[in-house]
Amino acid sequence: MFTGIIEQTGTIVSLINLDGVQRITVAAPGIAGQLREGDSLAVSGVCLTALEINPEFFYADLAAETLEKTSLSSLAPGSLVNLELPTAAGSPLGGHIVQGHVDGTGSLVSLEPVVPRSSPQFNLEATDWWLTVRVPENVRAFMVEKGSVTIEGISLTIARSTIPAGGETISLAILPLTYWRTNLHSLAVGATINVEADVLLKFAEMRAKTAEKPEFDITEPWLVANGY
Template structure:
């Protein structure tokens, strides 16, 4: 389990086809040394297994489902990715429950500073930003105003949702610590809905289903 609190970014070195899977290589000198072969970690919100680890980088295999549901297979060498180690038992839950099971890939609509860049008070290092992401249609029922969502693995609060586009506020620390500052409009964004919202939604749908009742008319009709 993860919490969506990004610790470091890494840089994609290569993506190599390996007969059914693609081998991802990530340079991450600030975090690779903490990994062991077989450890889990989140890469831009995608839970992966670390392979062939050394102090400078790690590898991970991307299965067909990962390639279909996430942006990782489409990224080029040099792309920044967000990295998070699993949350240890008993640790504070700083963000929200993030499984690393990406629901789909959205699209970055815009990422703009709250203060106009022409303003004398604009400072790129300290300003807040407004992030807008178009989420996939099948994920939209789980977007809840003031609820949580993981975008690129980052735990964020939904400040607005118009039925298609999620808006979230980005603090300067988040902007610079994550890969957001390196993304442009149109970039693919990994989206994971809050698992608690998904469970509640599934329960609601289940409650609306008509319940089967064993009655005499049904028994007669079925030949009992």
């Protein structure tokens, strides 16, 4: 389990096809040295297994399902990816509960500074940002204003949503720390974005759909047969 608090970014060094499986090499000084082969970690929100560890790099295999369902299919050498180690039991939940199981991909509609670039007060290093993402249809029911969502592995709060009015986008406020510490600053308009809905909302929907039902229907013949 993760919480969506990105620890650092890594850089894709290479992508190699090994008998139908895509193997990525990620430069991640700092995190790589903490890993053991077989450990899980989140790479831009996707739970992967670390292979062939050394202090500077780790490797991971991307199955066909991962390539089909996540933004990792668009990686290239030089791409930045967000990295997070699993949350240790008993640790504070700094973001929200994140599984690393991406529900689908959206696209980056815009990422603009809150203070216009033309303003004398604009400061690239210190400004907040306004991120708008087009989300896939299968997660739109879980995009609740003031609720949580995972974007590229980052725990964020939905500030605005056009979905209740029939739209398909959500907007999120991005702090300078988040902008610069994650891969958001490297993404262009149209970039593919990993989206994971809040698992608690998904469980709530499942419970609502599978709420206990009567073992039988109370009908007139049943009432007569039972002496009512």
